[in-house]
Amino acid sequence: MSKSYEMDMCHGPILKKILIFAVPLILSGVLQLLFNAADIIVVGRFSGSTALAAVGSTSALINLLVNLFIGLSIGTNVLVARFYGAQDEKNVHETVHTSILVSLIGGILLIFIGVLLAKPLLEMMGTPHDVIEQSVIYMRIYFIGMPAFMTYNFGAAILRAIGDTKRPLYFLTVAGIVNVLFNLFFVIVLKMGVAGVALATTISQCISAILILICLTKTEGMCQLDLHQLKWYPDKLLLMLKIGLPAGLQGIIFSISNVLIQSTVNSFGSNVMAGSTAAANIEGFVYTAMNAIYQTALSFTSQNMGAKQYHRVDRILLISLGVVSVIGIVLGVGAYLAGDILLGIYTNDPEVIRYGLTRLQWVCIPYFLCGMMDVCVGSLRGLGYSIMPMIVSLTGACLSRVIWIYTIFQLHPTLWVLFISYPISWFLTALVHMICYGVVRKKVFNPQTV
Numbered sequence: 001m002s003k004s005y006e007m008d009m010c011h012g013p014i015l016k017k018i019l020i021f022a023v024p025l026i027l028s029g030v031l032q033l034l035f036n037a038a039d040i041i042v043v044g045r046f047s048g049s050t051a052l053a054a055v056g057s058t059s060a061l062i063n064l065l066v067n068l069f070i071g072l073s074i075g076t077n078v079l080v081a082r083f084y085g086a087q088d089e090k091n092v093h094e095t096v097h098t099s100i101l102v103s104l105i106g107g108i109l110l111i112f113i114g115v116l117l118a119k120p121l122l123e124m125m126g127t128p129h130d131v132i133e134q135s136v137i138y139m140r141i142y143f144i145g146m147p148a149f150m151t152y153n154f155g156a157a158i159l160r161a162i163g164d165t166k167r168p169l170y171f172l173t174v175a176g177i178v179n180v181l182f183n184l185f186f187v188i189v190l191k192m193g194v195a196g197v198a199l200a201t202t203i204s205q206c207i208s209a210i211l212i213l214i215c216l217t218k219t220e221g222m223c224q225l226d227l228h229q230l231k232w233y234p235d236k237l238l239l240m241l242k243i244g245l246p247a248g249l250q251g252i253i254f255s256i257s258n259v260l261i262q263s264t265v266n267s268f269g270s271n272v273m274a275g276s277t278a279a280a281n282i283e284g285f286v287y288t289a290m291n292a293i294y295q296t297a298l299s300f301t302s303q304n305m306g307a308k309q310y311h312r313v314d315r316i317l318l319i320s321l322g323v324v325s326v327i328g329i330v331l332g333v334g335a336y337l338a339g340d341i342l343l344g345i346y347t348n349d350p351e352v353i354r355y356g357l358t359r360l361q362w363v364c365i366p367y368f369l370c371g372m373m374d375v376c377v378g379s380l381r382g383l384g385y386s387i388m389p390m391i392v393s394l395t396g397a398c399l400s401r402v403i404w405i406y407t408i409f410q411l412h413p414t415l416w417v418l419f420i421s422y423p424i425s426w427f428l429t430a431l432v433h434m435i436c437y438g439v440v441r442k443k444v445f446n447p448q449t450v
Contacts, residue, residue, distance in 0.1 A: 144202055264409070279357075340357070384395075
């Protein structure tokens with residue numbers, strides 16, 4: 001039965017299969033954003049602005065703490081796809097069981113980090129006194145659900161590796177609907193405020209984790225999970241760390257660099273902050289759609305490397321670059337053209353909308369460059385190289401922006417000069433990634449070295 005959800009990425013038409021694979025991923029990402037928006041809307045409408053600020057103030061910190069483990073799930077995706085492409089049942093079995101054990105232990109570790117360090121970390125971030133107690137409550141309850149959160153993400157990575165992006169979408173839909181219903185019940189009926197939103201999120205994460213565990217245990221074939229056989233396979237763990245750790249570290253450093261960008265935006269005043277925040281939320285939908293193509297390139301490249309179908313890898317990269325460019329241009333330009341309407345959902349203030357349009361003009365229209373940059377990273381990681389794209393990305397997309405802020409921006413401290421640092425850094429980083437891919441492919445595709 002599960003075979004109908006699997007995909008042979010190593011034979012047949014590449015474009016058609018990329019689209020079949022990517023569309024459920026795009027829908028999953030958009031659904032996740034909509035459900036997150038529902039959390040914010042419910043708590044903001046029914047528990048007040050302080051509760052809304054409490055939930056919002058934790059997002060950057062939560063991302064910072066979980067990014068490392070999310071990076072390890074990328075290692076899971078690459079390994080399972082490669083062994084699956086090679087039809088290596090033993091190594092797929094060992095990778096699946098190591099990955100699920102890592103997700104559970106990582107989730108338990110995050111409970112202690114989140115519960116014990118929530119208050120000191122929020123204080124370090126300068127969270128206001130009237131907000132911090134509610135923020136601490138939200139974080140502590142949210143992190144209790146970390147084992148479930150990690151299990152879902154690692155389980156979804158395993159399914160993506162064999163071409164199954166549909167069932168994770170189904171599970172996410174069920175969990176998201178439950179999340180919204182419990183939000184309304186806990187916040188409106190029981191008046192639980194931020195605790196209610198956090199509890200609803202934790203329950204929904206548990207549901208998605210249970211569904212994905214049932215799916216993996218009932219799956220027939222190489223990826224079948226036996227919970228009684230969970231154990232470490234040190235060689236698989238080391239390979240996961242080799243691929244996933246640089247990806248996780250990259251996510252962490254990106255989070256830190258974004259704080260600097262945000263603080264510079266803050267220097268322009270509250271209206272610019274509000275406009276930039278609203279525009280960034282709109283950009284999130286464009287990025288999610290493009291990120292699905294990054295994950296597609298990662299899985300397709302990994303499977304074909306395992307099957308030694310090297311002649312398809314270049315085509316996968318080129319087609320993925322074409323698809324992500326079309327998605328980025330259509331959605332990015334579309335978001336700008338519909339900017340007045342979309343920003344009007346967030347605010348009625350004409351000045352805030354004007355500043356939001358400025359960001360959409362300089363960041364969202366050329367957003368496809370970010371998608372191209374990420375797809376190159378996906379292909380490099382699929383080839384087994386993770387440290388190289390991490391260094392290039394951090395230098396090109398993080399360090400270059402910091403240098404820009406302290407040089408060019410200081411000479412011309414205007415909003416558009418700040419925002420144009422994004423497309424410039426994306427273009428330069430994508431270019432270097434493509435050069436790196438050209439160098440790596442010669443080494444990897446050489447019969448003497450594979």
